[in-house]
Amino acid sequence: MTDRVRTVRDPDPAQARSLVEEGIERDAVVTLFGRCTVEYDGRAASTLGPGDRLVVLKPDGTALVHTDEGQQPVNWQPPGCTHEPAVEDGQFVIFSERTTPEEFLTVRFEHVDHAGALDGSDPSALDLTGTEADLKERILADPDLVESGFEPRATERDTPAGAVDIYGEDADGNAVVVELKRRRVGPDAVGQLTRYVDALERDLHAEVTVRGILVAPSVTDRARKLLAERGLEFVSLTPDPGTALSE
Amino acid sequence: MTDRVRTVRDPDPAQARSLVEEGIERDAVVTLFGRCTVEYDGRAASTLGPGDRLVVLKPDGTALVHTDEGQQPVNWQPPGCTHEPAVEDGQFVIFSERTTPEEFLTVRFEHVDHAGALDGSDPSALDLTGTEADLKERILADPDLVESGFEPRATERDTPAGAVDIYGEDADGNAVVVELKRRRVGPDAVGQLTRYVDALERDLHAEVTVRGILVAPSVTDRARKLLAERGLEFVSLTPDPGTALSE
DNA sequence: GTCTTCATGTCGGAT
DNA sequence: ATCCGACGTGAAGAC
Numbered sequence: 443m444t445d446r447v448r449t450v451r452d453p454d455p456a457q458a459r460s461l462v463e464e465g466i467e468r469d470a471v472v473t474l475f476g477r478c479t480v481e482y483d484g485r486a487a488s489t490l491g492p493g494d495r496l497v498v499l500k501p502d503g504t505a506l507v508h509t510d511e512g513q514q515p516v517n518w519q520p521p522g523c524t525h526e527p528a529v530e531d532g533q534f535v536i537f538s539e540r541t542t543p544e545e546f547l548t549v550r551f552e553h554v555d556h557a558g559a560l561d562g563s564d565p566s567a568l569d570l571t572g573t574e575a576d577l578k579e580r581i582l583a584d585p586d587l588v589e590s591g592f593e594p595r596a597t598e599r600d601t602p603a604g605a606v607d608i609y610g611e612d613a614d615g616n617a618v619v620v621e622l623k624r625r626r627v628g629p630d631a632v633g634q635l636t637r638y639v640d641a642l643e644r645d646l647h648a649e650v651t652v653r654g655i656l657v658a659p660s661v662t663d664r665a666r667k668l669l670a671e672r673g674l675e676f677v678s679l680t681p682d683p684g685t686a687l688s689e
Numbered sequence: 690m691t692d693r694v695r696t697v698r699d700p701d702p703a704q705a706r707s708l709v710e711e712g713i714e715r716d717a718v719v720t721l722f723g724r725c726t727v728e729y730d731g732r733a734a735s736t737l738g739p740g741d742r743l744v745v746l747k748p749d750g751t752a753l754v755h756t757d758e759g760q761q762p763v764n765w766q767p768p769g770c771t772h773e774p775a776v777e778d779g780q781f782v783i784f785s786e787r788t789t790p791e792e793f794l795t796v797r798f799e800h801v802d803h804a805g806a807l808d809g810s811d812p813s814a815l816d817l818t819g820t821e822a823d824l825k826e827r828i829l830a831d832p833d834l835v836e837s838g839f840e841p842r843a844t845e846r847d848t849p850a851g852a853v854d855i856y857g858e859d860a861d862g863n864a865v866v867v868e869l870k871r872r873r874v875g876p877d878a879v880g881q882l883t884r885y886v887d888a889l890e891r892d893l894h895a896e897v898t899v900r901g902i903l904v905a906p907s908v909t910d911r912a913r914k915l916l917a918e919r920g921l922e923f924v925s926l927t928p929d930p931g932t933a934l935s936e
Numbered sequence: 937g938t939c940t941t942c943a944t945g946t947c948g949g950a951t
Numbered sequence: 952a953t954c955c956g957a958c959g960t961g962a963a964g965a966c
Binding site for chain 3: 759760761789817819820821822851852870871872881
Binding site: 446447449451469471473475477479485486487488489490491492493494495496498500501502504506508509510511512513516517518520521555556558560561562563564565566567568569570571572573602603604624625629630633634636637664668681 | 693694696698716718720722724726732733734735736737738739740741742743745747748749751753755756757758759760763764765767768802803805807808809810811812813814815816817818819820849850851871872876877880881883884911915928929
């Protein structure tokens, strides 16, 4: 069951380099654990002094440097990078590089405690529910959830300000812009809705009233005031019919 | 140099459970590689069919499930969760749980190819430059970069719409709101600046002219038009003096 | 705890 | 390639 995994304990720099090089060659997920320093230069720049970290190299060109804390890596490179393992000044080093924008990551190991090349395959795709797309489906299946008599006319309708989540008409024939959010919203979402409503009013030559409705589970105080100031409306709705939050 | 690392190849479920339990007990970073399925339920919900993945458990309660692609984990739990290794129906399983909000993650292994408990310490902090804070410092050190005669009066000045990055006065005594962005900005930043300017105009009782200036390396077309519509201004500046982008 | 905003955000989709 | 907005965004700071 396993020649899918090759690991080394306390490899010397040459051994580490060899395992990583072969791992990359074989499209394996490569893991390293040991004392290292990290330098990054690109969109921003950073340095990180010595410490024990877990480094992961993926066959798609991703690099991750994880400390013992936090969900996010302390340093990283996105997919599409080229990783170059090397021995320099007697140390095992990984150089990682990308272009557009140019970014460089260097991980320099004082000591490698453990190195692994993990070979596998992953045919499955994630199935996720409770997203904004689900909220949209929910409304299209029952537009009255927004307002009695609401009739969707288009989704992703283009305006000079961008695409509107749901565009439609109310019972009186007014244009309605609906902006969807899967979770509680703040002022930013009001800004978005404002831009769409303004753009549509311009587009429709002021012959039609354009209403803006923000649909989300709930809204912060500041956002509610902003909505009021700008004559926009709010409807409480979650992506999941089972979850009914108080407004 | 190494009783800091304990690893097992092809552990049976009981061995995997034992190593993970001891690893958690010792505040180690635990890694697992093998064929597994993943279920998540919480703010949203997801299922993931069988595939080979790398699972990382951190002593702070973080869990990460990484496939062979992408910078982001396919599933995860944030810091503060409790991880419970178990053997169920002859399979090694990790249950992870958090509260506020309640979220559950279950990783069920068909086979574990490799398991490791990695013990280390990390005393170093990341030193990062090229951030919005650096851009702010740059301007405070030389306010003329925004405009000749500009005089900062406060940073993070509070308004009913939130805190303004830099608040000051121009050579004519007009109030100036400066919104900083470390990189090229889109319509969202204009919305932000708009909210601050509107709030300040209200606050200052329309006795003073309030100018809004967006400072960033560059701006998208749509954002530029929005700025023009709303009588706001743009100044091109990067966080790093060395990097001078064309507007 | 909630609220607000920054981020080397990342990611996907459309142009 | 850039632009735009969603994300189980995460993380930090203020209140």
